[in-house]
Amino acid sequence: MAPPPKTRKRRPLGAFALVAGILSMLVAPAVAGFAAFRVGRGAGAQIVAQGGQNLDLRVLTPVRDLVLVVEIAFWSGTALGIAALVVGIVATARDRGRPMGIVAIVLAALGPLVFGALAAVALVAGAGTTTGTGGALV
Template sequence: MSEPVGPPPPAPHHVYAPPAGYAPPPQGYGPWTPQQIPPMPAVPPARAAGGSALGIVAFVLGLIAAVGASIVAAVAGFQIGIGTGDQLATQLAPAGADFDFALLSPVRAWVLLAEVSFWVGTVLGVWAIVQGIVAIAKNRGRGWGITAVVIAVAGPVIYGVALWGLFATGIASSATPLGA
């Protein structure tokens, strides 16, 4: 037997059919190899940040809703307390008795101002919350948007404390002592 001269013949290529739904590879380019799919990243890529104007506007609206409306309501509450303090102090009604709204007649303009500040603060506060959430989601002033949402959510508490605190202060400063 003689030994073959030259290199050994190449091993036969095993060409497999592509999976269902994939076209066979073009002829002449070699055997089909599946395409490698890159692994999913552990953290999704950060969205491109837009301008921060959306968040800043939400912050300003939240600030006006929480602080501005509360200041207006506090001034109105103090004036209502001063205007009705004497009548409220002399009319010591039990807790279950009906309130006589005619006592508010001399200070109806201040009562209207307090109510208007409530509704304006509510509308601006809801607007600030919605726009702040959009700013957070779109990464367009995310920090401003978070701050706007927090301030707008705290707005009703600030409003109530300011109004009732200065209303009670107005009553206390205008009421005459009971023995006088």
């Protein structure tokens, strides 16, 4: 009697970690970057007029919905990045999708840098497109 054929183990931990890492490094910063650009367009003139000193947060009132989108993207990216890091470590240690787990760890580690850089560049770019009149988004 022949032994039963070896079946390949499924590697769901590594795949889950990789998906969470991609979402935390690419999707969350992209959403935040788009919204930050719009925040810069809507409130950039007032922020520049204050010179960045003792910023009065009331200038963000016309774009408060977009500020909320940036904040939700930040916290979602943070939660997904932590999940990717933890699950990636577990997947790597238990050999349950090790290559994907390693990539997820790298993505989770680089995610905050990408998020911060993209949000800052988008905010400055949005502020640079204003005419200086201080008008809100149309």
